[in-house]
Amino acid sequence: METNLVVEGFKFLVIGMGTVFLFLAFMIFMMGIMSNIVHKFFPEVQPKSVSSAQNTQDAQNNQKKIVAAITAAIKHHRES
Template identity: 65%
Template sequence: METNLVLEGFKFMGLGMGTVLLFLVIMIVCMNIMSYIIHKFFPEPKASLDTAVNTTQDNKKIIAAISAAISHHKQG
């Protein structure tokens, strides 16, 4: 009885890689379904205009702090 070990190796490699691929596809589908269900029953709250203004002001403060830190580093 003569068997080609290389061919058998490729068969096992294909089986293993196919199993991993199938698992990953099933996992991605389940995660998408779970995400859809969570977003359906627990939607994210809408941002109000006040929140948007505060975020813009916070961003300006962060930019000013970063600019000051870079300026201080170059001087020193």
């Protein structure tokens, strides 16, 4: 009687785990299809390539703006 229960328990284990595995495999398959559909209708925009000299110049301009903003904030704080 007990061996029969153990066999039945393993049967339920295999059926349950198989069901979960098949559902997850199906879900992954469907997500791949949906991803392909989304990429088909909404392709990714390729960013423009910018030269490194321009990047360096932009970074220096940003640093100057940041320093100016911090200086103005400190001056305003001291006057208040």
